[in-house]
Amino acid sequence: xxxxxxxxxxxxxxxxxxxxxxxxxxxxxxxGRLVTCIEQRAIARELGxxxxxxxxxxxxxxxxxxxxxxxxxxxxxxxVASDISPEMMAMARAEYPPDRLLACVQADITxxxxxxxxxxxxxxxxxxxxxPIPIKRAALREIAALSNRLVIVSCSVDTxxxxxxxxxxxxxxxxxxxxxxxxxFKDILSECLSxxxxxxxxxxxxxxxxxxxxxxxEKVDLHD
Ligand SMILES: C[S@@+](CC[C@H](N)C(=O)[O-])C[C@H]1O[C@@H](n2cnc3c(N)ncnc32)[C@H](O)[C@@H]1O
Numbered sequence: 704x705x706x707x708x709x710x711x712x713x714x715x716x717x718x719x720x721x722x723x724x725x726x727x728x729x730x731x732x733x734x735g736r737l738v739t740c741i742e743q744r745a746i747a748r749e750l751g752x753x754x755x756x757x758x759x760x761x762x763x764x765x766x767x768x769x770x771x772x773x774x775x776x777x778x779x780x781x782x783v784a785s786d787i788s789p790e791m792m793a794m795a796r797a798e799y800p801p802d803r804l805l806a807c808v809q810a811d812i813t814x815x816x817x818x819x820x821x822x823x824x825x826x827x828x829x830x831x832x833x834x835p836i837p838i839k840r841a842a843l844r845e846i847a848a849l850s851n852r853l854v855i856v857s858c859s860v861d862t863x864x865x866x867x868x869x870x871x872x873x874x875x876x877x878x879x880x881x882x883x884x885x886x887x888f889k890d891i892l893s894e895c896l897s898x899x900x901x902x903x904x905x906x907x908x909x910x911x912x913x914x915x916x917x918x919x920x921e922k923v924d925l926h927d
Pocket of ligand 1 (some may be wrong): 712713714715716765766767768770785786791810812813820827829839
């Protein structure tokens with residue numbers, strides 16, 4: 704049984720949880736940090752394939768503790784960071800280029816206050832594999848509507864190999880917790896495509912070892 708409210712929606716709403724999340728993904732010799740570093744490098748490389756200008760806005764949602772912020776120093780975007788958790792956002796603010804961070808906005812990814820089509824790029828990392836299908840769909844519908852060009856999402860994929868990995872890790876490592884709602888690769892992709900997006904590229908962050916996949920999607924131009 705997936706407990707979206709306690710497991711994700713309200714799970715990051717203390718300063719202690721936010722600090723622990725940031726530490727695991729950015730400090731020391733942790734698996735989370737390794738995956739995060741490789742994912743960041745890959746996303747920076749993907750963003751580098753496109754032409755961006757200073758008038759382009761990027762939405763980082765859910766921004767969490769601002770892990771995406773570091774790579775945005777290299778690109779000209781104006782940035783809006785958004786999350787349901789003010790405690791996570793408080794730690795995110797310092798990660799973005801200060802002169803280009805327009806706002807940190809508390810919002811639910813399934814129903815945001817942002818104007819439709821107002822972002823050249825919407826990035827949603829580390830969220831879809833935590834939530835049940837109706838929330839995945841509502842989040843994808845919202846971020847596809849907010850973008851006028853690119854959407855980047857990550858999601859853990861469900862494969863027999865990854866399931867076996869988690870069974871073994873649960874035995875070897877006390878407290879090991881896998882992403883609660885991974886999905887087969889083709890199902891994540893077809894969900895994305897059903898919201899008016901087309902696939903530009905998709906890749907596994909660390910093939911075989913990590914279940915984390917990244918999808919680079921583009922808004923389908925209805926005039927094409
Ligand atoms: C695993 S973290 C990922 C954060 C960040 N994108 C990253 O890659 O580090 C999940 C984040 O989703 C946020 N969250 C959970 N439910 C949400 C919702 N309905 N709308 C917006 N943010 C939400 C949490 O507060 C948390 O910061």
